[in-house]
Amino acid sequence: MSHLVRLDGDSLRFAAAHFATFDNQLEPLHGHNYHLIVEISGSLTDDAWVIDFGLVKRIVRKICAELDHKFLLQEGSRDLRAMRDRDSWTVEFGSRRYVMPVGDVAALPIENTTAERLAEWFAGRIAGTLQAAGATNVKVVRVGVEEAPGQSGWFSAPLT
Numbered sequence: 001m002s003h004l005v006r007l008d009g010d011s012l013r014f015a016a017a018h019f020a021t022f023d024n025q026l027e028p029l030h031g032h033n034y035h036l037i038v039e040i041s042g043s044l045t046d047d048a049w050v051i052d053f054g055l056v057k058r059i060v061r062k063i064c065a066e067l068d069h070k071f072l073l074q075e076g077s078r079d080l081r082a083m084r085d086r087d088s089w090t091v092e093f094g095s096r097r098y099v100m101p102v103g104d105v106a107a108l109p110i111e112n113t114t115a116e117r118l119a120e121w122f123a124g125r126i127a128g129t130l131q132a133a134g135a136t137n138v139k140v141v142r143v144g145v146e147e148a149p150g151q152s153g154w155f156s157a158p159l160t
Helices: 053-067 115-132
Strands: 003-018 030-042 070-074 081-084 088-093 096-101 105-108 138-148 151-158
Touching: 003 053, 030 053, 030 115, 053 070, 053 115, 070 088, 115 138, 115 151
Parallel strands: 003 070, 070 105
Antiparallel strands: 003 030, 030 138, 081 088, 088 096, 138 151
16 A cells, blocks of 8 residues: 655745757756655555655755756766866857856756756655665655746656
């Protein structure tokens, strides 16, 4: 038997800039006010809950804070050339070149900063933190990343 909890609120947000690649093209640099929706399913604990809402909020807020007001860099991109030195990141695509201070960049181990890949990254981080906290009853962490109202990407991460 499986139960589901859902967290969706104003505290699960962050603002960030990015550009995604598609069809050998690069979007213009732009930003979003991202909103996360987190669903966690599993069996009930002896206390009759799937997970403490407060624990999940703290985990998600901490991850959001890492990305808030940053440029989201897809380190695994096959289309971008990204180089880091001591003080800055340089990102190149064709003749376009961006140089940003290290502190303004959140380098993510994903190949594209689409809502779908961001949802997958978040789900993995949340699932890993819950596993480390001993949440053995949790079976699936599902995350939606909304980049504009009515426009979101989702990913479900099963816990082993």
